Amino acid sequence: MTSDLRLTLEDPEDFRRFKVKVDAAAEPETVAAALAPLAGLEDRDTAWVDEAALRRLGPEGDAWQAGLSKMIAAAAPHGWVHPQTGAIRAHVEWTAA
Known part of the structure; x- marks a missing residue:
């Protein structure tokens, strides 16, 4: 998430370090509201x-979709995929703008 609260996908080919980056100066309630179309805190x-929102945010093409599917399959045995919703767990990194 950018400092102006826009949602972007940085390094879409990096399926190993899945995280949500937000501006450390932002209020958690503001971040939660901005993330709502994509994620819940x-x-x-x-x-x-x-998952569906992430797939829409990512680049077009079968290769990227297959890479995301592989990441999700690898994450599931570790409890990083919600059993009811299929949402993918991500660490939130609060960074300086």
Whole structure:
């Protein structure tokens, strides 16, 4: 998430370091509202990212979609995929703008 609260996908080919980056100066309630179309904040450190929304945000093409599917399959045995919603767990990184 950019400092003006726009949602972007940085490094879309990096399926190993899945995280949500937000401006450290932003209020958690503001971040939660801005993330709502894509993810829900469980707490300050954890977000659950909607798979369908993430797929729409990512680049077009079968290769990227297959890479995301592989990442999700690898994450599931570790409890990083919500059993009811299919949302993907992501660490929230609060960074300086």
